[in-house]
Amino acid sequence: MKAFMDEGFLLESNAAEELYHGYAKDMPVIDYHCHLSPGEIASDRQFENMTKIWLDGDHYKWRAMRACGIHERYCTGDASDYEKFEKWAGTVPQTLRNPLYHWTHMELKRPFGIRKLLNPSTAREIYDESTAMLQTRAFSARNIMRSFKVEVVCTTDDPIDSLEHHIKIRDDGFEIRVLPTWRPDKAMMVDDPLAFNQYVDKLSAAAGQTITSFTEFLDALKSRHDYFHEMGCRLSDHGLEAMESVDFTDNEVSLIFARIRSGKGLPWEHRAVFRSAMLYYLALMDYQRGWVQQFHLGALRNNSSRMLEKLGPDKGFDSIGDFEMGRPLTRFFNRLDKEGKLAKTILYNLNPRDNELIVAMAGNFNDGSVRGKMQYGSGWWFLDQKDGMQKQLNALSSLGLLSCFVGMLTDSRSFLSYPRHDYFRRILCNLLGTDIERGEIPPDFELVGSMVKDICYYNARQYFGF
Ligand SMILES: [Zn+2]
Numbered sequence: 166m167k168a169f170m171d172e173g174f175l176l177e178s179n180a181a182e183e184l185y186h187g188y189a190k191d192m193p194v195i196d197y198h199c200h201l202s203p204g205e206i207a208s209d210r211q212f213e214n215m216t217k218i219w220l221d222g223d224h225y226k227w228r229a230m231r232a233c234g235i236h237e238r239y240c241t242g243d244a245s246d247y248e249k250f251e252k253w254a255g256t257v258p259q260t261l262r263n264p265l266y267h268w269t270h271m272e273l274k275r276p277f278g279i280r281k282l283l284n285p286s287t288a289r290e291i292y293d294e295s296t297a298m299l300q301t302r303a304f305s306a307r308n309i310m311r312s313f314k315v316e317v318v319c320t321t322d323d324p325i326d327s328l329e330h331h332i333k334i335r336d337d338g339f340e341i342r343v344l345p346t347w348r349p350d351k352a353m354m355v356d357d358p359l360a361f362n363q364y365v366d367k368l369s370a371a372a373g374q375t376i377t378s379f380t381e382f383l384d385a386l387k388s389r390h391d392y393f394h395e396m397g398c399r400l401s402d403h404g405l406e407a408m409e410s411v412d413f414t415d416n417e418v419s420l421i422f423a424r425i426r427s428g429k430g431l432p433w434e435h436r437a438v439f440r441s442a443m444l445y446y447l448a449l450m451d452y453q454r455g456w457v458q459q460f461h462l463g464a465l466r467n468n469s470s471r472m473l474e475k476l477g478p479d480k481g482f483d484s485i486g487d488f489e490m491g492r493p494l495t496r497f498f499n500r501l502d503k504e505g506k507l508a509k510t511i512l513y514n515l516n517p518r519d520n521e522l523i524v525a526m527a528g529n530f531n532d533g534s535v536r537g538k539m540q541y542g543s544g545w546w547f548l549d550q551k552d553g554m555q556k557q558l559n560a561l562s563s564l565g566l567l568s569c570f571v572g573m574l575t576d577s578r579s580f581l582s583y584p585r586h587d588y589f590r591r592i593l594c595n596l597l598g599t600d601i602e603r604g605e606i607p608p609d610f611e612l613v614g615s616m617v618k619d620i621c622y623y624n625a626r627q628y629f630g631f
Pocket residue numbers: 198199200576
């Protein structure tokens with residue numbers, strides 16, 4: 166029997182251990198997609214206690230707690246920070262085989278050096294011990310990032326964001342590059358005319374120009390896109406159920422824009438036309454700037470209208486959808502490819518049913534211009550776990566080229582999520598090591614080890630060009 170989560174955690178062979186310890190473990194981290202608060206990095210936040218840094222905002226933990234019958238008061242409600250932690254500690258033993266069990270103990274181990282298992286009997290001491298450490302300078306937001314050898318972090322930002330925190334971080338001379346990511350979801354949310362119009366007004370203020378037509382709307386977005394570029398942004402990101410790429414004419418889109426600006430709602434077909442046009446024009450901006458566009462596809466969000474009304478979005482009531490993926494993606498990419506204007510692209514899917522479809526689709530549009538131009542993104546959200554990552558790596562290996570993969574990201578809101586890179590690296594090395602042991606890959610550690618280093622670090626560095 167192996168020890169629980171020791172140095173050889175998830176590494177099932179000598180070859181896997183050699184790859185991990187010799188090539189993966191010490192590589193720096195490029196976290197090219199996350200949801201960290203730039204403000205907390207700018208102020209180098211010191212967290213008051215373990216609940217504030219670990220539980221606040223963590224909808225993965227809340228889902229598990231709710232599943233254990235724990236009242237909402239202890240998840241998002243008004244219970245004290247310690248009461249919330251205690252309820253989480255009571256939940257952890259019930260998360261065996263869920264990634265939360267591994268993440269929890271990896272995160273206690275690094276950065277806190279706590280090797281005890283979290284459960285009701287250890288709750289108090291672990292809370293006190295970790296909270297005491299959080300009071301020290303070594304555990305400020307920036308110092309935690311330093312301790313994980315983070316080199317670059319890309320946050321997720323709205324086009325109307327002033328990026329004031331990014332400016333502060335840069336001006337402070339913080340050696341870890343904290344760059345914005347362009348996420349223009351709200352510029353496409355035309356289901357609610359009131360909210361859309363308020364957004365357009367804010368965009369107009371941010372860009373310092375009037376917006377009376379669709380052309381001016383695009384101009385304003387373009388000027389914000391230019392500003393993001395100046396601020397070091399090299400990626401865009403879109404959260405979509407599926408790609409949308411119905412036919413449209415500029416005239417049609419202009420009329421649709423005028424209609425919604427007059428406060429009128431749009432019929433379903435017009436919304437699809439508008440979003441299709443927006444995705445196309447935004448893709449052109451990304452191409453012109455040499456950015457990487459990311460598409461997070463397939464989430465069915467806000468399933469509980471009762472909880473949406475009570476807590477708002479992103480509180481753990483989203484799941485996996487079953488949208489049509491193939492045809493709209495090929496229409497979208499084909500148009501851009503035909504015009505010679507397809508940006509580097511990363512596709513992430515949430516329904517594991519779509520794994521092979523997505524990696525095969527990506528392969529259609531590699532054009533020999535950039536190594537790994539069309540990427541099949543790492544296991545995301547519900548697939549960001551051992552089984553999901555293995556399946557992603559296997560689908561990519563079988564239908565694409567694993568060697569060109571830009572690797573892992575945290576996609577997290579927490580400064581304690583960097584061990585997810587370590588989790589990924591162990592899984593990657595275990596897959597390759599197992600192949601070596603089976604005689605399916607040559608036992609050439611220079612060859613396989615350099616591929617490991619590429620996937621952990623060098624591919625991302627080259628691909629994104631930060
Ligand atoms: Zn994300």
